[in-house]
Amino acid sequence: MELKNYSSSSTSGFILLGLSSSPQLQKPLFAIFLIMYLVTVVGNVLIILAIHSDSRLHTPMYFFLSNLSFMDICFTTVIVPKMLVNFLSETKAISYVGCLVQMYFFMAFGNTDSYLLAAMAMDRYVAICNPLRYATTMSRRRCLLLVMASWTVSHLHSLTHTILMAHLSFCGPNIIHHFFCDVQPLLMLSCSDTSANELLAFTEGSFVIMSPFIFIIISYFYITRAVLRLPSGGGRYKVFSTCGSHLTVVALFYGTIISVYIRPSSTYSVTKDRVVTVIYTIVTPMLNPFIYSLRNKDMKQALRSLTKRTE
Structure with missing residues (x-):
């Protein structure tokens, strides 16, 4: 199948190879990922409803958590429904415009997730290291501004990458060796010069991904230092237990994302990255409601x- 320039034709598109090309695995994979998606949506909706309905949870920490749960629903919804359709479809096709739209929202929601995790780290830092200033520092207005800033920066980052991708030509093979439209698999199919895209992904992309992660690390350095100064062992355990859920989510989210995106494009591995990507796009959003609720009275x-x- 020979395609001309995808970027100039609205009828052209791509084929998403998915997790496996084996016909025998399509229905079992459909069932597995449908269950995971339903658990993700139901679990995160319950977190949002519980926080909204209980006045005791109307605090900055739970405000950020409810936003994170909403973002997790959006994040998986960008990918999983199309993935489920493709499991039962013979063509497994996605239009050129649909591919760019999926890539845009995937990056936007994923990066908003990372900034919300940084906002939650800031909340824990102020609560533990500056408790007397907590009410004024983490005011409702400031929390709203942090959420709005997370959305704005993430969508601007995503828009920049999408515009650059839209200027590329795709005139060769149209098979994407992935289960959704991600930046690196698309760059590998382009017959244009992708050096600007790769430079942006490695520099600006690294900054957008790593800046909240570095902020979280610094916040927890000061939190740990403050906790170790507490005279009571019970007090230390209580503080660490309140931060444990957040640290678990951070480790799952950033551990997989860094291994995929913060590295030269020459080291890209289709098989390895598909498996790792499943963890942070589908598994982590599914586990978040359990992580935040099981140890939280x-x-x-x-x-x-x-x-x-x-x-």
Whole structure:
């Protein structure tokens, strides 16, 4: 199948190879990822409803958590529904415009996730290291500004990459060896000079991804130092337990993202990266509600109250 320039033809598109080309695996994979998607949506919706319905959870930490849960729903919805359709489809096609739209929202929602995790680290830092100034520092207005800034920076970053991608020509093979439209697999198919795209991805992209991660590391350095000064062992455990859920999510999210994106394009591996990408695009958003609720007494109580109201 020979295609001309995708960027100049609205009828042209790509084929998403997916996780496996084996016909025998398509229905089992469909069932597995459908269950994971439903668990993700239901779990994160319950977190949002529990926080909204319980006045005790109307605090900055839970405000950021509810936004993170909403973002996780959006993040997986950009990828999984199309992935599920392709499992049952013979063509596994996606239009050129659809591919760019998917890439745009994937980057926008993914980066907003990372900035929200940084905002949550800031909340924990102020609460532990400057408790007397917590109410004024983490005011409702400032929390709203942090969320708005997360959205703005992430969408500008995504828009920049999408515009550059739209200027490339795709005149050769149209098979994307991935289960969604990501930057690197698309660059590998382009017959244009992609040096500007790769430079932007490695410089500006690295900054956008790594800056919130570095902020989180610095925040937890000061948190750890403050906790170690506490005279009571019980006090230390209580503080660390409140941060444990957040640190677990950070480790899962950034551990996989850094291994995929913060490296030269020459080291890109189709097989390895598809597996790792499943972790941060599908597995992590599914696990987040469990991570934040299993060890959190307030969240458990709010979920119980919500369950009783629905009975």
